[in-house]
Amino acid sequence: MLNESQVAEFEKNGFLKGSVVLSEEEVERLRDELDDVLQGKTVKKPVLNHNLLGDDEDKPDSGSLYEGMKMTANEKVVQVVNIWMASDAFFQHAANKTICEEVAQLCNSDTLRIWHDQIQYKPPITGGPTAWHQDHPLWPIIQPADLVSAWVALDDAVIENGCMWMVPGSHKWGNHQKHLASDDNFMPYHRHPELLPEGADTKAVPFEIKKGQVGYHHSLTWHGSPHNRSEMKRRAIAVHYMPGHTRHEPTNNHVMLSYVTVNKGDIMQGEHFPVVYAPAGVR
Ligand SMILES: O=C(O)CCC(=O)C(=O)O
Numbered sequence: 001m002l003n004e005s006q007v008a009e010f011e012k013n014g015f016l017k018g019s020v021v022l023s024e025e026e027v028e029r030l031r032d033e034l035d036d037v038l039q040g041k042t043v044k045k046p047v048l049n050h051n052l053l054g055d056d057e058d059k060p061d062s063g064s065l066y067e068g069m070k071m072t073a074n075e076k077v078v079q080v081v082n083i084w085m086a087s088d089a090f091f092q093h094a095a096n097k098t099i100c101e102e103v104a105q106l107c108n109s110d111t112l113r114i115w116h117d118q119i120q121y122k123p124p125i126t127g128g129p130t131a132w133h134q135d136h137p138l139w140p141i142i143q144p145a146d147l148v149s150a151w152v153a154l155d156d157a158v159i160e161n162g163c164m165w166m167v168p169g170s171h172k173w174g175n176h177q178k179h180l181a182s183d184d185n186f187m188p189y190h191r192h193p194e195l196l197p198e199g200a201d202t203k204a205v206p207f208e209i210k211k212g213q214v215g216y217h218h219s220l221t222w223h224g225s226p227h228n229r230s231e232m233k234r235r236a237i238a239v240h241y242m243p244g245h246t247r248h249e250p251t252n253n254h255v256m257l258s259y260v261t262v263n264k265g266d267i268m269q270g271e272h273f274p275v276v277y278a279p280a281g282v283r
Pocket residue numbers: 120130135149151163164223224225236238
């Protein structure tokens with residue numbers, strides 16, 4: 001459980017470092033499972049397993065998060081979406097008791113469902129950047145924008161290997177996704193700063209997370225992660241949790257849309273959005 005000052009810190013900044021939630025053995029098990037999924041060895045498959053930056057022939061489209069970013073041809077961010085569908089160990093991880101209790105505290109709900117999860121693996125030397133973004137605007141089939149994600153490092157995530165960076169307080173400024181960009185040093189800038197609330201400070205801070213540790217972020221917090229030019233791998237699993245009241249409100253496409261079985265306006269639920277935390281006796 002988080003204490004009052006941790007909850008207050010999350011409410012103020014939109015992100016928070018939690019404790020080390022995985023033992024060495026648990027990290028090893030998840031790394032092995034990840035290797036199996038990446039090599040296509042599992043019977044069940046995730047929803048996506050690709051290079052987030054596109055292949056050589058498939059450079060980022062106009063309008064994509066990555067448009068205009070400086071990248072070399074062989075850069076990669078290996079993104080796996082919904083590894084929990086391919087690996088029981090990752091499903092158990094999504095239901096981790098400490099993480100779920102703490103996310104439930106942060107989003108003020110007694111019920112949590114998995115919206116989706118994602119691995120972002122930045123390989124040594126060629127690991128590419130993850131553009132500055134806010135999560136909820138990229139999820140245009142659910143409302144409201146009060147989801148919380150739990151990002152657990154499977155390697156120490158430090159500045160050298162491309163840890164995430166966060167802009168404190170940015171979760172309180174609304175949806176600025178279409179105005180966010182990166183400067184040449186991978187710091188965020190806003191194309192129309194006059195749209196920001198008075199006094200908004202867009203300076204980013206590094207969010208280094210130790211192997212096995214969890215970091216939480218709000219679905220409107222500005223965040224991104226630069227290249228990995230180090231010799232270290234940077235593997236991590238993020239689980240994006242929906243509080244019990246999240247509804248299906250489609251306004252655009254999303255990779256999870258084809259898995260939705262509820263009507264517009266209904267609570268987002270179903271076998272692909274499993275409950276991982278609920279009051280005793282309710283499931
Ligand atoms: O792993 C990263 O560097 C980015 C992950 C991310 O954007 C997220 O978990 O919302």
